[in-house]
Amino acid sequence: MHTEPVSASFVVWGNAWLTGHAGLDDAVDEVEAAAGPQVLAGPGGDVPLRHALAELRVEGLTEFRLALPAPGDPLGLAGPPGFTSAAVDAGQAVLAVLPGIPGRCLGLVPAEDRRGSSYVGLRWTSYDASRTLPYTPSLPEAEHALTLAMRDTADVLAGLDAATVPPSELTKLRRDDKGLAPGYPARAHRVAALTARLSLVLKLASEDRGLTAAQVAARADALRHLDHAVRRARVAACNSILESVPDARS
Numbered sequence: 001m002h003t004e005p006v007s008a009s010f011v012v013w014g015n016a017w018l019t020g021h022a023g024l025d026d027a028v029d030e031v032e033a034a035a036g037p038q039v040l041a042g043p044g045g046d047v048p049l050r051h052a053l054a055e056l057r058v059e060g061l062t063e064f065r066l067a068l069p070a071p072g073d074p075l076g077l078a079g080p081p082g083f084t085s086a087a088v089d090a091g092q093a094v095l096a097v098l099p100g101i102p103g104r105c106l107g108l109v110p111a112e113d114r115r116g117s118s119y120v121g122l123r124w125t126s127y128d129a130s131r132t133l134p135y136t137p138s139l140p141e142a143e144h145a146l147t148l149a150m151r152d153t154a155d156v157l158a159g160l161d162a163a164t165v166p167p168s169e170l171t172k173l174r175r176d177d178k179g180l181a182p183g184y185p186a187r188a189h190r191v192a193a194l195t196a197r198l199s200l201v202l203k204l205a206s207e208d209r210g211l212t213a214a215q216v217a218a219r220a221d222a223l224r225h226l227d228h229a230v231r232r233a234r235v236a237a238c239n240s241i242l243e244s245v246p247d248a249r250s
Helices: 006-019 024-035 049-058 081-088 139-161 166-177 188-206 212-242
Strands: 038-042 045-048 063-067 093-098 104-115 119-128
Touching: 006 024, 006 049, 006 063, 006 093, 006 104, 006 212, 024 049, 024 119, 038 049, 038 104, 038 166, 038 212, 045 049, 081 093, 081 212, 093 188, 139 188, 139 212, 188 212
Parallel strands: 038 119
Antiparallel strands: 038 045, 063 093, 093 104, 104 119
C-alpha cells in the first residue's frame, strides 16, 4: 500500500537531482516506480518526464516544492485561481521554481493517464503559478505540531475504540517505505516515515466501525485535525532539503 502522494516522490527525487545527490535517470526511475510512466502535457503534445525535466533545467530550474492542499486549506499554494482549483481537486501539486529575470514558477498537477487496455501512467499539466512562494512550516515546527496532534487524536480515538490498526498493515507499510531521497537530513527521513504510517492510520480509522452519529462526528473532527498536521509535516519534510542550500532567488 503506497500512502505517499506521487507529488511528494516527485519533489524529493527532483530536489535530490537538482542538488547533485542523484542523477536524472535515477530520479525519474524512482518517481515512475511509484506511479508508472509519466509525461508532461505541452502545447506540442506530451513530453516524457525525463525530457521535460532536462529542458526545464536548461531554462534555469532550481528547485521543487510540494503542495498538499485540501478544500479550505490551500497548503503550499499562492495562486492564481486556475492552478489553485486544479491542485485542490487533485489534492496535490508540485511547484517548479525558475528564478532569474523575469523569473517564473510553474504549477504541475498530476492526473491518471490511461491509454488502451493496459497502459496506466500519469500526465502532469502545467499551470502558471505565483512567483511569490507560499509560507509553509519549517520541519521543527511541523514535527512539533504533529506530535501534539497525534496525542490529541489518540485520546479521542481511544475513547471511541476506533484507533485499532491491524499490525499486519503497519508491518507491510514498513517493508514498502523507502524513505526520502539521498541528501535529506535524518530528521526529515524520520518525519516522512511517520507521516506515511499516520496516513494509513487515517485511512483505517475512518472506516465504519458501527459508531453512533455523535461518535462519528467526534472521530471526523479528530481525524481532520490529524490530517491537517500530517500534510504540513509531509510538506515540511519534502521541502527541508531546500533549507540547507543557498537560496537561488536572492
